[in-house]
Amino acid sequence: MKSKASAPGKVILFGEHFVVYGVKAILCAINKRITVTAEEISEKKISIKSNIGELELEPNKPISEINSPLKPFYYLADKIIQDKDSGIKIEVESEIPLGVGLGSSSACCVAGAAAISKLFENISKDEILKLAIEAEKTIFQNTSGADCTVCTFGGLMEYDKKNGFSKIESEPNFHLVIANSNVEHSTESVVEGVRKFKENNEKEFSKLCEDESYLIENVLELLKEDNVKDLGQKAIQNQEYLERIGISNDKLRDMIKIGQKTSFGAKITGAGGGGCIFALTDESNLQNTIKEFNEKNYECFSVKIDFKGLDTF
Numbered sequence: 594m595k596s597k598a599s600a601p602g603k604v605i606l607f608g609e610h611f612v613v614y615g616v617k618a619i620l621c622a623i624n625k626r627i628t629v630t631a632e633e634i635s636e637k638k639i640s641i642k643s644n645i646g647e648l649e650l651e652p653n654k655p656i657s658e659i660n661s662p663l664k665p666f667y668y669l670a671d672k673i674i675q676d677k678d679s680g681i682k683i684e685v686e687s688e689i690p691l692g693v694g695l696g697s698s699s700a701c702c703v704a705g706a707a708a709i710s711k712l713f714e715n716i717s718k719d720e721i722l723k724l725a726i727e728a729e730k731t732i733f734q735n736t737s738g739a740d741c742t743v744c745t746f747g748g749l750m751e752y753d754k755k756n757g758f759s760k761i762e763s764e765p766n767f768h769l770v771i772a773n774s775n776v777e778h779s780t781e782s783v784v785e786g787v788r789k790f791k792e793n794n795e796k797e798f799s800k801l802c803e804d805e806s807y808l809i810e811n812v813l814e815l816l817k818e819d820n821v822k823d824l825g826q827k828a829i830q831n832q833e834y835l836e837r838i839g840i841s842n843d844k845l846r847d848m849i850k851i852g853q854k855t856s857f858g859a860k861i862t863g864a865g866g867g868g869c870i871f872a873l874t875d876e877s878n879l880q881n882t883i884k885e886f887n888e889k890n891y892e893c894f895s896v897k898i899d900f901k902g903l904d905t906f
């Protein structure tokens with residue numbers, strides 16, 4: 594018996610970093626996916642194959658002893674076959690670049706939880722999400738769960754620390770051109786840098802949080818109107834706030850400058866320090882924006898919002 598599930602990656606559209614200090618952030622699922630195939634096998638082992646490597650172990654190993662980025666899959670498989678006399682084989686296919694803030698690990702956890710659980714029973718999306726967040730905690734202890742939530746339900750979502758998640762019902766029609774700096778970043782250390790900036794500049798930081806909150810409220814209105822031009826202006830403004838808190842660098846600034854030539858606006862997405870930026874476009878400037886990045890030898894691809902979320906088949 595085999596089962597298959599796929600889940601989308603994500604981008605943070607607005608509000609990264611300030612969200613750590615209580616401001617609202619806006620995330621969306623993107624139409625690049627991770628697909629996980631799970632199969633029950635007679636041999637009592639857990640075997641995982643993906644384009645970043647392989648892992649094969651017996652069940653019941655303490656999770657702390659496993660040193661592999663594939664650990665969340667092991668966690669899920671081991672949990673789900675606890676009372677069974679069989680094993681599980683897992684195959685992972687990904688369209689999402691790894692470790693650059695596009696939600697690849699969350700999409701793995703969500704698609705993994707869905708595919709593996711479906712071998713034995715049909716559980717709700719809420720239950721799958723709960724399992725996925727547990728699995729993600731084996732690699733990111735402090736995850737807010739926001740990424741797994743948007744990968745499960747798709748579409749746009751607002752999130753803040755106090756009120757949690759809520760789905761945004763707007764369905765805007767823009768394209769994002771995502772350019773990858775190919776510089777790996779450690780979210781933890783960039784977040785720590787921002788904490789230091791805040792400590793040394795309390796007054797300025799609190800004004801920036803206020804400005805960001807105001808910007809986010811405007812963005813929510815513009816998303817309802819599908820007003821991509823003005824959203825682009827908000828991206829430019831948000832990028833200025835991100836520059837102030839020190840998460841940008843020369844390479845990212847160069848990429849943003851290229852992105853802003855033809856698009857409506859560009860900004861960092863996620864932690865910064867490396868990772869990706871996006872440029873906001875519609876049909877009229879999509880191809881030209883891609884061309885600008887390609888001419889400067891930056892890797893890029895375009896995405897739209899994924900409204901489907903987790904899919905099982």
Ligand code: PMV
Nearest residue numbers: 609610612613694780863864
């Ligand atoms: O790089 P990502 O997508 O993991 O984004 C990190 C987002 C931050 O706001 C910088 C940190 C956080 O925990 O919200």
